[in-house]
Amino acid sequence: MTLVAGVDSSTQSCKVVVRDLETGALVRSGRAAHPDGTEVDPAAWWSALRSALEAAGGLDDVAAISIAGQQHGMVVLDSEGRVIRDALLWNDTRSAQAARDLIDEVGAEAYAARVGVVPVASFTATKLRWLRDAEPANAARVAAVALPHDWLTWRLLGYGPADESPLGPDLEALTTDRSDASGTAYWSAGAGAYDFELFERALGRPGREAAGAAGVCADAGARDTDGARVILPRVLGPADAAGRTPDGVLVGPGAGDNAGAALGLGAADGDVVVSIGTSGTVFAVTDSPIADPTGTVAGFADAGGLNLPLIATLNAARVLSSIADLLSVDFDTLAELALSGEPGAEGVVLVPYFEGERTPNLPDAKASLHGLTIATTRPATFARAAIEGMLCGLADGLDAVRAVGVREKRILLIGGAAQNRAVAAIAAQVFDAPVVVPAPGEYVADGGAVQAAWALTGERPTWTVEAAAPLPVDTRAVIREQRGQYL
Numbered sequence: 309m310t311l312v313a314g315v316d317s318s319t320q321s322c323k324v325v326v327r328d329l330e331t332g333a334l335v336r337s338g339r340a341a342h343p344d345g346t347e348v349d350p351a352a353w354w355s356a357l358r359s360a361l362e363a364a365g366g367l368d369d370v371a372a373i374s375i376a377g378q379q380h381g382m383v384v385l386d387s388e389g390r391v392i393r394d395a396l397l398w399n400d401t402r403s404a405q406a407a408r409d410l411i412d413e414v415g416a417e418a419y420a421a422r423v424g425v426v427p428v429a430s431f432t433a434t435k436l437r438w439l440r441d442a443e444p445a446n447a448a449r450v451a452a453v454a455l456p457h458d459w460l461t462w463r464l465l466g467y468g469p470a471d472e473s474p475l476g477p478d479l480e481a482l483t484t485d486r487s488d489a490s491g492t493a494y495w496s497a498g499a500g501a502y503d504f505e506l507f508e509r510a511l512g513r514p515g516r517e518a519a520g521a522a523g524v525c526a527d528a529g530a531r532d533t534d535g536a537r538v539i540l541p542r543v544l545g546p547a548d549a550a551g552r553t554p555d556g557v558l559v560g561p562g563a564g565d566n567a568g569a570a571l572g573l574g575a576a577d578g579d580v581v582v583s584i585g586t587s588g589t590v591f592a593v594t595d596s597p598i599a600d601p602t603g604t605v606a607g608f609a610d611a612g613g614l615n616l617p618l619i620a621t622l623n624a625a626r627v628l629s630s631i632a633d634l635l636s637v638d639f640d641t642l643a644e645l646a647l648s649g650e651p652g653a654e655g656v657v658l659v660p661y662f663e664g665e666r667t668p669n670l671p672d673a674k675a676s677l678h679g680l681t682i683a684t685t686r687p688a689t690f691a692r693a694a695i696e697g698m699l700c701g702l703a704d705g706l707d708a709v710r711a712v713g714v715r716e717k718r719i720l721l722i723g724g725a726a727q728n729r730a731v732a733a734i735a736a737q738v739f740d741a742p743v744v745v746p747a748p749g750e751y752v753a754d755g756g757a758v759q760a761a762w763a764l765t766g767e768r769p770t771w772t773v774e775a776a777a778p779l780p781v782d783t784r785a786v787i788r789e790q791r792g793q794y795l
């Protein structure tokens with residue numbers, strides 16, 4: 309049996325799946341936790357990846373692997389391959405002013421036209437601008453900029469600081485893929501190329517694409533050794549390999565986690581994916597790139613050679629864990645409480661902007677609870693209002709992706725919180741389209757396994773994904789309508 313592995317290095321944890329190349333059957337899996345916080349030492353991800361791989365039985369009998377991961381995080385490396393400062397994650401909003409500055413300088417329409425996105429605090433470019441302004445000494449030391457999955461792929465290939473890796477700090481060996489590159493705000497899915505002027509505008513230093521690992525690099529002249537230009541990872545296509553691990557395991561291109569999920573689910577025309585993890589996301593695979601000058605919908609690339617228009621919220625599964633903690637209940641009891649009441653939670657509305665918000669773009673917002681009376685101040689209304697409030701943000705996201713031309717036949721509901729029976733049931737009352745909850749699984753890591761298989765064989769595998777029957781559409785207008793008065 310030939311085995312392939314996929315990884316999801318997500319915000320809260322690292323998950324590994326090992327699958328049979330032929331049938332796609334799950335053979336083994338493993339996971340390890342990531343630290344909390346929006347600023348993380350990437351060494352913690354490397355350590356979690358190694359633990360999760362060990363828990364999944366290791367790579368000795370695995371032919372190929374590919375790493376998908378949380379998007380946008382800023383990993384800055386010096387010329388010795390060392391991480392200069394902790395990575396700023398996608399949900400770190402300190403670069404909100406930097407985003408506004410970049411838009412003032414370039415213009416929202418120009419950004420959308422050039423790279424398919426208008427900067428918000430999540431995107432890598434804004435974090436680089438923040439670094440330039442807040443930590444100029446660190447900005448001056450930057451020799452390469454990578455995303456979380458790029459950096460982990462590089463480490464897995466054997467690169468890193470000289471005292472920590474067999475192959476040493478060859479920054480030219482850094483790779484990324486189209487999907488993750490498109491979340492930087494300096495790579496265009498439409499053009500299939502970096503926009504180096506936008507990169508330089510962000511960091512204040514010129515950039516260039518990595519030439520390829522030593523001994524592999526076709527164009528030795530492309531290497532410039534004076535370090536004047538900052539290296540950006542070489543962008544791989546869907547079937548490309550990044551290289552091999554020191555033990556000979558083929559390494560696929562990797563992906564942003566949402567693109568990974570689309571691949572793992574086999575999302576096709578008519579499918580809109582709603583993912584409820586640390587982030588809430590709504591996305592679809594489309595033939596044409598989109599450029600939304602309002603910045604609501606990001607024109608990302610997918611991991612299969614197409615496009616992935618996407619909206620993201622900062623407040624998703626953690627809204628539910630916060631309210632469950634507040635009520636001192638587990639997730640099953642939270643579900644029971646939420647389902648014990650009527651749609652609309654007796655007028656109680658949670659606007660759940662606990663962490664600021666990205667859609668709508670309100671990085672400094674806070675959460676608020678409305679409509680309480682003495683009679684409605686009960687665990688059941690809080691539980692329902694939390695789920696309804698979180699889902700309403702995603703329903704607005706569905707409207708936004710529809711507004712750029714996406715037409716869904718069904719919604720595929722995935723991510724940790726999709727396993728909550730109240731979330732699935734209330735989703736059928738909030739959305740106005742059939743909701744399908746695929747079998748519980750790690751679809752981002754599965755996307756990594758698809759990439760590994762693709763890089764190994766040259767063919768995209770056609771594994772089947774099990775899904776329950778669609779939940780009947782049961783839209784209750786009151787849920788979204790009553791919230792309108794509090795936005």
Ligand SMILES: Nc1ncnc2c1ncn2[C@@H]1O[C@H](COP(=O)(O)OP(=O)(O)O)[C@@H](O)[C@H]1O
Pocket residue numbers: 318319320321584585586587625626628629639640722723724725726727728729
């Ligand atoms: N039954 C459940 N009900 C609600 N939330 C859940 C449930 N199970 C897991 N979660 C939440 O899902 C999140 C993890 O989901 P996941 O998709 O793995 O997130 P990420 O990819 O962002 O790390 C955690 O915040 C966890 O608390």
Ligand SMILES: O=C(CO)[C@@H](O)[C@H](O)COP(=O)(O)O
Pocket residue numbers: 318319320377378379380398430491564565566585586587588589618620
């Ligand atoms: O910022 C985005 C997408 O643009 C997020 O979706 C991150 O990619 C993190 O994902 P999770 O850890 O929530 O899966």
